Amino acid sequence: MDEHQSKLANFSFPLLASNFASVFGDGVYRFGLNWFLVASYGNAQILGLLTGFGFVVYVLNDIFVGSILDRFNRKIVLLCADTLGAIGALSLSFFIDPTKPQIWILFILTFILNIDVSYSYPATRAILPNVINKQSLASFNAWASAAFSTGQALGPLVGGLLLHLEWINLKTFLQILGLMLLVTVLFNLAIKYRPEPKDKTSESEPFLKSLIDGFRYVQQSPKLFESMLLTIWTNFFFEGFILAMPYLIQHNYHGSATSYSTALTLAAVAGVLVSVLLARFPTFNTINSMYRDFYLLGAAFILTTFFQHLWVFIILVILYGFARSAFVIKINTVRQQASSPAYLGRVFGISFFATDLFAPLITISLGYGVSIMGAWTLFVLGSLLLGGMMAIKVLSNHHEKKLGKQF
Numbered sequence: 001m002d003e004h005q006s007k008l009a010n011f012s013f014p015l016l017a018s019n020f021a022s023v024f025g026d027g028v029y030r031f032g033l034n035w036f037l038v039a040s041y042g043n044a045q046i047l048g049l050l051t052g053f054g055f056v057v058y059v060l061n062d063i064f065v066g067s068i069l070d071r072f073n074r075k076i077v078l079l080c081a082d083t084l085g086a087i088g089a090l091s092l093s094f095f096i097d098p099t100k101p102q103i104w105i106l107f108i109l110t111f112i113l114n115i116d117v118s119y120s121y122p123a124t125r126a127i128l129p130n131v132i133n134k135q136s137l138a139s140f141n142a143w144a145s146a147a148f149s150t151g152q153a154l155g156p157l158v159g160g161l162l163l164h165l166e167w168i169n170l171k172t173f174l175q176i177l178g179l180m181l182l183v184t185v186l187f188n189l190a191i192k193y194r195p196e197p198k199d200k201t202s203e204s205e206p207f208l209k210s211l212i213d214g215f216r217y218v219q220q221s222p223k224l225f226e227s228m229l230l231t232i233w234t235n236f237f238f239e240g241f242i243l244a245m246p247y248l249i250q251h252n253y254h255g256s257a258t259s260y261s262t263a264l265t266l267a268a269v270a271g272v273l274v275s276v277l278l279a280r281f282p283t284f285n286t287i288n289s290m291y292r293d294f295y296l297l298g299a300a301f302i303l304t305t306f307f308q309h310l311w312v313f314i315i316l317v318i319l320y321g322f323a324r325s326a327f328v329i330k331i332n333t334v335r336q337q338a339s340s341p342a343y344l345g346r347v348f349g350i351s352f353f354a355t356d357l358f359a360p361l362i363t364i365s366l367g368y369g370v371s372i373m374g375a376w377t378l379f380v381l382g383s384l385l386l387g388g389m390m391a392i393k394v395l396s397n398h399h400e401k402k403l404g405k406q407f
Contacts (some may be wrong), residue, residue: 010136014187014191020151021185022082025184027158028159028180029174032168053111054114057110057111058117061115062352062353066350067212068119070345071210073195074195081119083185084116085117085181086178089109089175092105093174114388121347122348125332126344127191130195131192134337137337138285141286144274153268153269153271217340223287223338224390225396227351228350229392230327231331231351233388236384241320248374251371253311267317267324269316270322271322278330287330290331291393296399300319304378305376307380308375317376336339
């Protein structure tokens with residue numbers, strides 16, 4: 001183990017650049033897709049259908065991705081996923097009608113791109129302990145998150161600037177995505193991946209048994225079990241706020257589209273800042289500090305309910321961006337440090353499965369409820385966040401004590 005750790009790096013520029021390039025290309029494309037679909041069809045129905053279909057693709061792949069990452073070379077899985085996305089985007093760009101995009105092409109494209117994301121995102125996280133040594137893992141997670149947040153912030157901004165050019169259309173946005181995915185593949189090729197040698201004498205377990213063992217492994221690890229509960233509940237909260245945000249800005253705070261864009265940009269910038277801070281002070285990259293972050297955020301949501309000012313709401317959005325980025329950094333570090341290398345792929349696969357499986361519950365319920373509750377939506381979300389954090393802490397402590405008695 002020590003010999004393997006000595007071969008790993010303190011920092012990896014290709015892995016950092018890969019994080020930026022993929023999310024930047026996706027951000028530019030998604031911005032263009034949303035704009036041109038609504039402009040072409042006059043409503044958001046097609047976009048809604050594509051999102052729902054994409055969610056099904058995510059969930060189906062989340063079931064298998066963990067075992068695949070633990071059975072095969074993770075770098076090769078990463079390269080195959082992004083290569084598939086690049087080929088799909090570039091090839092389909094030649095057939096798409098930019099004035100009236102064919103729905104069948106959009107569904108095929110969504111299928112290909114979401115398969116890419118389903119495997120590349122967990123692979124990028126699972127590959128880290130075989131690239132970066134343990135001492136530098138917390139710090140590098142923060143830098144990787146900074147690159148990711150920067151891509152998230154710049155993607156829509158660049159997309160908005162491109163729309164001012166008359167010759168730009170959906171085909172162009174699709175080709176930009178394909179080229180950025182090719183750049184991502186090149187960066188991934190340069191990653192110095194050093195997997196731990198596997199025992200060649202041991203037989204590979206059946207695929208289904210591998211999946212079941214992954215769930216059992218998470219259930220029997222107190223930190224991993226707690227991290228999954230935190231992931232489910234916080235994503236429930238995050239997705240609810242994202243859904244409610246445009247409605248609240250327009251109807252309760254009387255803001256404009258510019259206000260909405262500004263709030264999102266500032267939230268992304270806050271994500272970059274917290275990433276830099278955690279890279280500089282990795283000692284705060286712990287599971288206990290996550291609870292403090294969400295207790296403060298929950299209290300901020302409840303207080304904002306009673307101050308009906310747009311600038312107060314934008315400050316809340318900034319705090320949300322800060323907390324969400326901090327959570328991603330901290331939860332990934334916890335999983336990477338608490339997981340055995342043999343199970344790390346399945347651990348991340350299970351986390352993505354849990355995230356995608358429960359997200360629609362809040363989006364559907366809040367989609368109907370936000371117009372009824374109005375600004376009180378913030379009070380409800382804040383109360384749910386605080387109550388959820390307290391319940392998870394109690395449940396996790398009980399689970400750890402129960403495991404202690406069994407072993």
